[in-house]
Amino acid sequence: xxxxxxxxxxxxxxxxxxxxxxxxxxxxxxxxxxxxxxxxxxxxxxxxxxxxxxxxxxxxxxxxxxxxxxxxxxxxxxxxxxxxxxxxxxxxxxxxxxxxxxxxxxxxxxxxxxxxxxxxxxxxxxxxxxxxxxxxxxxxxxxxxxxxxxxxxxxxxxxxxxxxxxxxxxxxxxxxxxxxxxxxxxxxxxxxxxxxxxxxxxxxxxxxxxxxxxxxxxxxxxxxxxxxxxxxxxxxxxxxxxxxxxxxxxxxxxxxxxxxxxxxxxxxxxxxxxxxxxxxxxxxxxxxxxxxxxxxxxxxxxxxxxxxxxxxxxxxxxxxxxxxxx
Numbered sequence: 001x002x003x004x005x006x007x008x009x010x011x012x013x014x015x016x017x018x019x020x021x022x023x024x025x026x027x028x029x030x031x032x033x034x035x036x037x038x039x040x041x042x043x044x045x046x047x048x049x050x051x052x053x054x055x056x057x058x059x060x061x062x063x064x065x066x067x068x069x070x071x072x073x074x075x076x077x078x079x080x081x082x083x084x085x086x087x088x089x090x091x092x093x094x095x096x097x098x099x100x101x102x103x104x105x106x107x108x109x110x111x112x113x114x115x116x117x118x119x120x121x122x123x124x125x126x127x128x129x130x131x132x133x134x135x136x137x138x139x140x141x142x143x144x145x146x147x148x149x150x151x152x153x154x155x156x157x158x159x160x161x162x163x164x165x166x167x168x169x170x171x172x173x174x175x176x177x178x179x180x181x182x183x184x185x186x187x188x189x190x191x192x193x194x195x196x197x198x199x200x201x202x203x204x205x206x207x208x209x210x211x212x213x214x215x216x217x218x219x220x221x222x223x224x225x226x227x228x229x230x231x232x233x234x235x236x237x238x239x240x241x242x243x244x245x246x247x248x249x250x251x252x253x254x255x256x257x258x259x260x261x262x263x264x265x266x267x268x269x270x271x272x273x274x275x276x277x278x279x280x281x282x283x284x285x286x287x288x289x290x291x292x293x294x295x296x297x298x299x300x301x302x303x304x305x306x307x308x309x310x311x312x313x314x315x316x317x318x319x320x321x322x323x324x325x326x
Contacts, residue, residue: 010046010070011070011071011072011073012046012047012070012071012072013072014034014072015027015031015071015072015075015077016030016031016034018077018086019144019148019152021085021154021155021156022086022152022153022154022155023058023059023086023087023152023153023154023155023158024061024082024086024087025057025058025059025061025153025186026152026153026188026189027086027152028043028047028061028186029153029186029187029188029189030150030152030188031043031047031186032186032188033188040184040185040186041184043186044184046070047067047070048063048066048067048070048111049063049066049070049111050063050111051184052113052184058134058158058179059087059088059158059179060087060088060089060092060104060108060116060117060120061082061087061108062107062108062109062110062111062112062116063109063110063111063112064079064082064083064108064109065079065109065110066111067082068082079109083105083108083109085155086155087108087155088155088158088159089104089105089108090222090223091159091160091218091221091222091306092104092120092121092122092306093105094221094222094224094228094306095121095228095231095234095304095306095309096120096121096228096304097227097228097229097230098227098228100119100121101228103119104116104119104120107119121302121303121304122303122304123303123304123305131178131180132178132179132180133174133175133176133177133178133179134153134157134158134174134175134177134178134179134189135157135158135172135173135174135175136151136153136154136157136172136173136175136189136194137154137157137165137167137168137170137172137173138170138173138196139165139167139168139170140154140157140165140167140168141189141191141194150188150189151189151190151191151194152188152189153188153189156215156219156222157172158179159218159222160306160307161214161215161218161279161306161307161310162214162215162218162219163211163215163278163279164208164211164212164214164215165215166212166215166216166219169208169212171200171201171203171208171211173194173195173196173197173200174197175189175193175194175195176192176193176194176195177193201278203274203278204274206272207272207274207275207278210271210272210275211275211278211279214275214279214310214311214314217310217314217320217321218310220320220321221310221320224321224324226324226325231302231304234309235295235296237316237323238294238295238312238316239256239295241316241317242258242263242295242316245266245316246259247259247262247263247266258292258295258296260289260292263291263292264291266315267291267311267315268284270315271311271315276311279307279311280307280308283308283311290308291308291311291312293305294308294309294312295312
């Protein structure tokens with residue numbers, strides 16, 4: 001039986017070298033082109049041994065154990081490297097407790113038919129009609145083509161909340177490739193699907209600076225290593241900072257009174273309305289209530305709106321690094 005199982009395993013004859021900060025999906029798409037396969041399903045079968053239509057496959061690719069074992073004999077690739085450096089796992093793991101992060105990593109490592117988004121605790125945006133597309137930086141596109149002979153999808157550009165390229169401080173553009181489209185597809189970055197849009201919203205220099213700083217903060221968070229202590233701990237830290245700022249007052253019996261109006265005014269001054277609208281229109285529309293839910297929400301096993309928490313942390317502590325390391 002062992003001999004049969006070995007010979008039933010079809011090892012790939014080649015696999016593209018991953019570029020710096022390349023999204024794994026991008027490498028798989030480049031494999032599809034080089035393989036000459038006529039269908040995406042055939043590529044799926046070759047790479048993963050089965051075909052999956054999970055909508056999160058672009059950013060949270062699963063069955064990585066099979067993929068790595070399937071790579072050519074001389075490949076030194078490891079599942080851990082793919083997870084940490086070529087998927088959005090580190091971004092989603094930062095606000096998961098260690099055991100929760102392990103469950104997410106485990107679901108991405110093996111063949112998994114459930115929803116990886118549930119393990120990642122990704123907020124359900126079913127009420128949000130706006131489509132999400134793979135993003136690109138025009139300058140990265142040009143320089144990658146000059147250096148490598150082809151462009152590719154950068155992982156950092158796909159992280160929620162990052163709207164400006166951390167390297168070139170250029171506002172990211174939407175490509176033609178949907179992130180959450182149903183069905184199997186492998187589309188490599190190209191000049192055909194990375195068109196420079198004329199309708200990209202012009203942002204003030206101050207907003208670009210704010211969004212650039214946010215991008216660097218999120219990038220630090222992705223590459224940091226700390227054990228998250230849970231949302232209850234996080235909200236306790238929020239309350240401490242709010243008390244210091246005079247935005248939260250305690251009364252007899254342990255009851256709190258939160259200054260919604262004062263908080264909304266300060267956070268608007270800190271980020272600017274244009275920045276908040278660019279990140280998420282709901283942040284600007286609900287006058288601080290959207291932030292208040294992060295502060296005092298107490299749902300059982302809730303989805304985590306990571307960007308709102310990141311904005312909250314930076315506003316309260318002025319430094320995401322200092323907040324977590326202290």
